[in-house]
Amino acid sequence: MASNLDKVYGSLLPADVAEGFETEGVISAVEPLGQGHINRTFMVTTKKDGAEYYYVFQRINTNVFKMPRELMDNVVRVTEHIRRKTAAEGKPVERCTIKYIKARDGGNGGYLYRDLSGQYWRAYVYIGDCVVYQQVERAGDFEKAGIALGQFQKKLSDFPADGLCETIPNFHNTVSRFGDFKRIIAADPKGRKAECGAEVDFVLSRENYCSRVLDRIASGEVPVRVTHNDTKLNNVLMDAETGDVLCLIDLDTVMPGSALYDFGDSIRFGASSAAEDEQDLSKVHFVPEYYYAYRRGYLSEAEEILTDAEIELLPFSSILLTYECGMRFLGDYIDGDNYFGISRPSHNLDRARTQFKLVSDMEKYFGIKA
Numbered sequence: 001m002a003s004n005l006d007k008v009y010g011s012l013l014p015a016d017v018a019e020g021f022e023t024e025g026v027i028s029a030v031e032p033l034g035q036g037h038i039n040r041t042f043m044v045t046t047k048k049d050g051a052e053y054y055y056v057f058q059r060i061n062t063n064v065f066k067m068p069r070e071l072m073d074n075v076v077r078v079t080e081h082i083r084r085k086t087a088a089e090g091k092p093v094e095r096c097t098i099k100y101i102k103a104r105d106g107g108n109g110g111y112l113y114r115d116l117s118g119q120y121w122r123a124y125v126y127i128g129d130c131v132v133y134q135q136v137e138r139a140g141d142f143e144k145a146g147i148a149l150g151q152f153q154k155k156l157s158d159f160p161a162d163g164l165c166e167t168i169p170n171f172h173n174t175v176s177r178f179g180d181f182k183r184i185i186a187a188d189p190k191g192r193k194a195e196c197g198a199e200v201d202f203v204l205s206r207e208n209y210c211s212r213v214l215d216r217i218a219s220g221e222v223p224v225r226v227t228h229n230d231t232k233l234n235n236v237l238m239d240a241e242t243g244d245v246l247c248l249i250d251l252d253t254v255m256p257g258s259a260l261y262d263f264g265d266s267i268r269f270g271a272s273s274a275a276e277d278e279q280d281l282s283k284v285h286f287v288p289e290y291y292y293a294y295r296r297g298y299l300s301e302a303e304e305i306l307t308d309a310e311i312e313l314l315p316f317s318s319i320l321l322t323y324e325c326g327m328r329f330l331g332d333y334i335d336g337d338n339y340f341g342i343s344r345p346s347h348n349l350d351r352a353r354t355q356f357k358l359v360s361d362m363e364k365y366f367g368i369k370a
């Protein structure tokens, strides 16, 4: 494929990556896409015989995902499983599942390209005429997102959880996350702990939250399932015209987990009056109306597969996942911002503060205490 990408797009997309996949035509534009905190994502437009084609190229952050081949193997197998089920329901698979593009060199399991500097990339067909919300605007949209998660978990309920690689071990193991946090505050490598004493105390005083779901997994009341593990609203694609949910994207953390992690993480992000990184905490509130809308949608699909313990723990899971994420943001801030992408110096601290505000609100609302 002929191109002058070195000159035009070199800073965004190396030329060998641009030509590394079995895409149609010649690239005409490359733009950054999305709001993810981990991978770098680009929208790539190509032209062939007067037609335009749209792709998403992503550079996988191997600081976070240390097993990119296993990750891509998980993602492709889960996507194929969902595609079969979606086709059986008579739904349009090309809008409701992601189509990954093969790497031209066929290496790394087929769908990953390793560039000349050793970075791993993948590419897929962009699903057009869709929207992604950074915040809930209408309870009805969030209810639809809940339906989508219920359908996702149901479709994967016959996918053997032990057939997937745990690409980030202990991803939602809050006890292990708490251990990481304690190590970070003990090391305090940037001397930032002193300025966030109240936030550190907030985390430490809630240690007993950490094992509550894990204990119920150990007792067998909460089953291990195939779960998405990163269900925030901006990982949900909706049809721009009908408003219907098309699919959950960002399957990088699809792994064995608990349905509670997916439910709680959705509430953490969506049942809030403000953005995850809002700096004015007076604008940040838990919104019960959104919580119930999501719960209604989710249970309309998932109730039939959930155990009593899972349903009982839905409110607590919302607190737990919000607490865990706040602890991760705060830990990353104190550690020197090595994990989550930031666009201002206190970004991770601001994110942690919104999470703790939401935890406090939910504790009051649900009457749950540490």
Ligand code: GN1
Pocket: 035, 036, 037, 038, 039, 064, 229, 230, 232, 235, 250, 253, 276, 325
């Ligand atoms: C990260 O990649 P992204 O932005 O969808 C993170 C999630 C956090 C989320 C917080 C692999 O998700 O666990 O909940 O940021 N993903 C990873 O916004 O750590």
Ligand code: MG
Pocket: 036, 037, 234, 235, 250
């Ligand atoms: Mg994402």
